[in-house]
Amino acid sequence: MKQLLFLFLTVLASATVKAQSMGLSFSYFIPKNGYFSTPISPFSIRGLGVDLNKYIALETGASLYRMSGLNVKDMPFTTKDAIVGPNFTILVPAELVIQFKGRTTEFDIKGGGFAFYGFSQKINYGNLDRGLRKAQNWDVANSEVTYKNNPGYGYHFGAEFTFNVTRQFGISLETNYLAGQAKFPLKGSYTGGTLNGTNTTLPIDFSDAKIDFTGYEFSIGIIFSGK
Numbered sequence: 001m002k003q004l005l006f007l008f009l010t011v012l013a014s015a016t017v018k019a020q021s022m023g024l025s026f027s028y029f030i031p032k033n034g035y036f037s038t039p040i041s042p043f044s045i046r047g048l049g050v051d052l053n054k055y056i057a058l059e060t061g062a063s064l065y066r067m068s069g070l071n072v073k074d075m076p077f078t079t080k081d082a083i084v085g086p087n088f089t090i091l092v093p094a095e096l097v098i099q100f101k102g103r104t105t106e107f108d109i110k111g112g113g114f115a116f117y118g119f120s121q122k123i124n125y126g127n128l129d130r131g132l133r134k135a136q137n138w139d140v141a142n143s144e145v146t147y148k149n150n151p152g153y154g155y156h157f158g159a160e161f162t163f164n165v166t167r168q169f170g171i172s173l174e175t176n177y178l179a180g181q182a183k184f185p186l187k188g189s190y191t192g193g194t195l196n197g198t199n200t201t202l203p204i205d206f207s208d209a210k211i212d213f214t215g216y217e218f219s220i221g222i223i224f225s226g227k
Helices: 002-016 125-136
Strands: 021-031 038-051 056-067 071-073 087-101 105-119 140-147 152-164 169-183 186-193 200-206 210-225
Touching (some): 038 087, 105 169
Antiparallel strands (some): 056 087, 169 210
């Protein structure tokens, strides 16, 4: 967490140091089997980078998201409901950009990796209990778990269209597909059973569980050029 937080602050600080361009964006994340999430403005700065040549650039940035809910995968049962959330998530991408520049417009194809870290995590016990209840074919289930939080990593690709209003100012529309995960082992127990039966308590040891950071990110941004 300390390393990722340091990277986040470094990226923000670099906005005024040797950046060929920078962008302030409003990004929205629609996760797979999760809840629609939004950034915490103004903590979303994207498009920091440097041109390697006329057609290729390297870019990075950082966003602080208020995640409404994310799914957890690789448990003994599957569910399409969000198990984690709400929380705060730092997202730091690093990407290679292929640029097609016109006089007033630019179309970019992007791809690369990203790191993320969620903090102030909460377990959505309603959805977790529902999944356990369905897996056991019970009428009632109540769980209590602890978790170990870890940073996560993944890859992404997408495209961005920018319309330059002036030489120093432009408006961008961007879409990215992100696929990442973070280890999130769960331990604890759950108690339940059928209405006409006796209650049973079983252990929870989901050591392979992972936060599923998969979904689509849509951004509307303002680009400031250093040229």
